[in-house]
Amino acid sequence: MSNKYILGLFDDDQVLLHAIEKIRAKGIKIHDVFTPFPVHGIDEALDLKPSRIDQAGFFYGMWGTCCALAGISWVLVCNWPQNFDGKPHFALPAWIPIIFEFTVLNAAFGMFFTWLYRCNLWPGNPRTSLEPRSTDDRFTVAFIINNDTQASDIESWRSILKETGAVEIKEAQD
Amino acid sequence: MANFGESSVRPSLIKGDKTYHDITEDICRPVEKAPTRLWYIAITITSLTALYGLTLLGWTIFKGIGVWGLNKTVGWGWDITNFVWWIGIGHAGTLISAILLLFRQKWRTGVNRSAEAMTIFAVICAAIFPLFHMGRVWDAFFVFPYPNTRGPLWPNFDSALLWDVFAISTYFSVSLLFWYSGLIPDIATLRDRAKNKIAKWTYGFMSFGWTGSAKHWQRFETLALVLAGLSTPLVLSVHTIVSFDFATSVIPGWHTTIFPPYFVAGAIFSGFAMVLTLLVIVRKVFKLEEYITVDHMESMNKIIILTGSIVGCAYLTELFVAWYSGNMYEQYAFQNRALGPYFWAYWSMMTCNVISPQLFWIRKLRRNVWFTFFMSIVINCGMWFERFVIIVTSMHRDYLPSSWSYYSPTYVEIGIFLGTIGIFLTLFLIFAKTLPVIAIAEVKHILKMSGEAQKKKNEAAERAHDLEHGAVPSPAFQTTSYKP
Numbered sequence: 001m002s003n004k005y006i007l008g009l010f011d012d013d014q015v016l017l018h019a020i021e022k023i024r025a026k027g028i029k030i031h032d033v034f035t036p037f038p039v040h041g042i043d044e045a046l047d048l049k050p051s052r053i054d055q056a057g058f059f060y061g062m063w064g065t066c067c068a069l070a071g072i073s074w075v076l077v078c079n080w081p082q083n084f085d086g087k088p089h090f091a092l093p094a095w096i097p098i099i100f101e102f103t104v105l106n107a108a109f110g111m112f113f114t115w116l117y118r119c120n121l122w123p124g125n126p127r128t129s130l131e132p133r134s135t136d137d138r139f140t141v142a143f144i145i146n147n148d149t150q151a152s153d154i155e156s157w158r159s160i161l162k163e164t165g166a167v168e169i170k171e172a173q174d
Numbered sequence: 175m176a177n178f179g180e181s182s183v184r185p186s187l188i189k190g191d192k193t194y195h196d197i198t199e200d201i202c203r204p205v206e207k208a209p210t211r212l213w214y215i216a217i218t219i220t221s222l223t224a225l226y227g228l229t230l231l232g233w234t235i236f237k238g239i240g241v242w243g244l245n246k247t248v249g250w251g252w253d254i255t256n257f258v259w260w261i262g263i264g265h266a267g268t269l270i271s272a273i274l275l276l277f278r279q280k281w282r283t284g285v286n287r288s289a290e291a292m293t294i295f296a297v298i299c300a301a302i303f304p305l306f307h308m309g310r311v312w313d314a315f316f317v318f319p320y321p322n323t324r325g326p327l328w329p330n331f332d333s334a335l336l337w338d339v340f341a342i343s344t345y346f347s348v349s350l351l352f353w354y355s356g357l358i359p360d361i362a363t364l365r366d367r368a369k370n371k372i373a374k375w376t377y378g379f380m381s382f383g384w385t386g387s388a389k390h391w392q393r394f395e396t397l398a399l400v401l402a403g404l405s406t407p408l409v410l411s412v413h414t415i416v417s418f419d420f421a422t423s424v425i426p427g428w429h430t431t432i433f434p435p436y437f438v439a440g441a442i443f444s445g446f447a448m449v450l451t452l453l454v455i456v457r458k459v460f461k462l463e464e465y466i467t468v469d470h471m472e473s474m475n476k477i478i479i480l481t482g483s484i485v486g487c488a489y490l491t492e493l494f495v496a497w498y499s500g501n502m503y504e505q506y507a508f509q510n511r512a513l514g515p516y517f518w519a520y521w522s523m524m525t526c527n528v529i530s531p532q533l534f535w536i537r538k539l540r541r542n543v544w545f546t547f548f549m550s551i552v553i554n555c556g557m558w559f560e561r562f563v564i565i566v567t568s569m570h571r572d573y574l575p576s577s578w579s580y581y582s583p584t585y586v587e588i589g590i591f592l593g594t595i596g597i598f599l600t601l602f603l604i605f606a607k608t609l610p611v612i613a614i615a616e617v618k619h620i621l622k623m624s625g626e627a628q629k630k631k632n633e634a635a636e637r638a639h640d641l642e643h644g645a646v647p648s649p650a651f652q653t654t655s656y657k658p
Contacts, residue, residue, distance in 0.1 A: 013622075032388065033387070033388040034385055034386045034387055034388075035386050035388065035391065036194060036363070036386060036614075036615060036618055037359075037615040037616070037618040037619040038391040038392070038394065038615070038619060042388050042391075042392075046388055048389055048392055050392075050396075051392050051393045051395075051396040053393055053396045053397055053400065054396050054399075054400045057400050057404075061404075071319070072331045075319065075331065076328075076331055079326070079328070080325065080327070080328055082330075084330060084332045084333070085332070087332055091332050095332075097337040097340070097415055097418070098331060098336070098337055098340045100407075100411060101337075101340040101344040101408075102344070104344055104348060104404050104405075104407070105344045105347065105348065107400075107404055108348040108351055108352075108401060108404055108405075109347070109348075109351065111397055111401065112351045112397065112401075115355070115393055115397045116382065118393060119387075119389075119393060119394075120383065121358065121382035121383055121384060121390075122382055122383065123379060123380070124378075124379045125382050125383025126378065127383035127385060128365065128378065128383070128385070129362065129366050129385050129386065130385070132366040132367070133366070134366075134385070134386055135359070135363040135365075135366045135386055136195060136366065137193065137198065
């Protein structure tokens with residue numbers, strides 16, 4: 001699946017933010033914005049909904065807590081009860097360290113793999129940057145060209161990019 | 175003009191008039207250039223040392239633990255000393271990247287990447303020792319709870335040693351995730367710059383297809399923040415649990431409630447020392463002095479004074495409590511540490527850990543690169559002696575005088591220890607040559623807040639603004655740089 005794009009390259013994050021606001025105010029749809037580092041304020045400018053990875057992390061963590069507690073109590077109370085230092089079989093305080101570690105382990109791995117899955121990141125993924133300098137010092141606004149795109153749309157994209165301070169406007173294909 | 179919310183009295187963290195592109199160039203250059211002769215010499219020495227250590231580990235498996243100097247009285251010697259020493263060193267990375275992220279300490283961006291890498295390598299070295307101390311290393315997986323045909327026989331979840339298994343494996347894998355998730359955008363930078371096919375393919379494979387899309391960055395930042403929030407209690411828990419290995423026992427000198435905070439402070443102390451040892455060399459060899467500045471080193475030296483003083487307080491508290499308890503075994507354990515046959519270890523520990531870091535109260539010394547390097551080595555040695563003192567002096571004279579003994583290591587134990595240093599340095603050298611040693615994206619992120627040139631521009635703009643609006647700038651705001 002190959003798409004064509006019009007890319008507007010900016011050399012400053014503040015100029016980029018103003019540009020995004022102006023483009024969106026005109027009702028033009030931006031396909032995506034690529035930046036070399038997380039630019040603060042871009043979420044508001046693009047109206048991105050907050051990420052829910054943190055909430056997912058909470059549930060992964062809770063899952064870890066429950067698994068550890070259930071697993072240890074099953075082993076030491078039901079499956080193979082033993083007398084360790086005269087402690088009761090259900091020795092909850094002694095289990096806190098492992099329950100805690102297992103909670104952190106589950107939350108961290110769960111969130112990491114959710115992040116990979118949601119961003120479609122995986123080892124060996126052949127996807128690269130549309131503009132190689134967007135991982136260096138260029139802030140790239142991308143418009144996608146599809147079947148509904150008119151020649152006049154492309155013209156208006158080019159003119160607004162120029163107007164808002166893009167240092168370079170180019171076409172790209174993925 | 176926006177000043178990005180940072181006070182002008184703070185020292186700038188990126189020296190020189192840098193652009194975003196300069197940052198990419200400066201940090202990628204050492205990775206993209208062919209290795210120098212110095213690098214080849216260094217890696218030859220370290221990998222030969224590693225090989226020597228691995229050979230002796232093989233010898234240990236072949237002959238058994240008897241080739242070590244341990245005896246019936248002293249069952250833990252250099253092995254567990256080295257284990258605790260390496261684990262302690264492995265605390266700085268996650269401390270820098272997690273706790274300092276939560277505290278919004280921007281100077282961490284210059285040092286976090288290499289500190290995290292160091293953490294991972296140190297934990298690998300640490301894991302070797304308890305693993306081989308088990309004796310039958312091929313049965314090491316028995317410590318994990320899994321359904322088996324031996325009953326099933328489960329490990330003892332009430333035991334501090336099993337807590338340690340969970341703590342260290344969790345710490346290792348979570349640190350690895352944290353490190354790698356931060357590396358993905360920087361590997362993408364290397365991929366987009368790569369000239370030759372092999373490098374392009376390799377970095378492309380490792381970058382997971384990262385493009386720097388706004389939504390991906392947003393998720394990345396949420397992930398980093400929550401991972402930092404999780405890693406903060408995690409890093410504190412790891413050395414707490416290591417200290418439980420001792421504190422839950424009944425040995426005088428070990429079973430004290432002060433152990434968890436005392437061990438955690440000691441771990442941070444030694445971890446920062448090792449970070450400084452490596453970074454003083456890295457910044458010089460890779461010409462990264464504008465990113466890992468003297469101010470960065472001063473910040474770390476301040477943490478060293480703090481944690482060194484906590485460790486010193488803990489030593490004195492132990493002595494006081496031994497006296498105050500009125501327990502003769504406890505009192506003897508401490509008297510024996512300072513005046514017994516291992517007095518040299520005790521006083522080396524005291525000198526290196528308590529007295530020498532206090533020199534960092536002097537600003538000139540704190541900001542002197544070579545003095546910092548020298549002190550970092552002194553502290554590394556001191557913290558090794560601390561673990562040796564705690565472990566060996568508490569055991570070599572136990573309750574029954576007829577079984578008192580003296581422990582000294584054999585060449586096998588010494589060789590394995592040297593070998594782990596070789597493994598550690600080899601891994602670090604490979605890392606420094608193949609991956610960016612400074613987090614590129616994070617440094618770019620703070621450029622406008624903390625870059626030297628930008629700071630000056632912001633100040634000029636503020637002054638112009640004040641004059642225009644008739645406000646008289648107060649003298650306190652006229653200083654351009656911080657000079658106490």
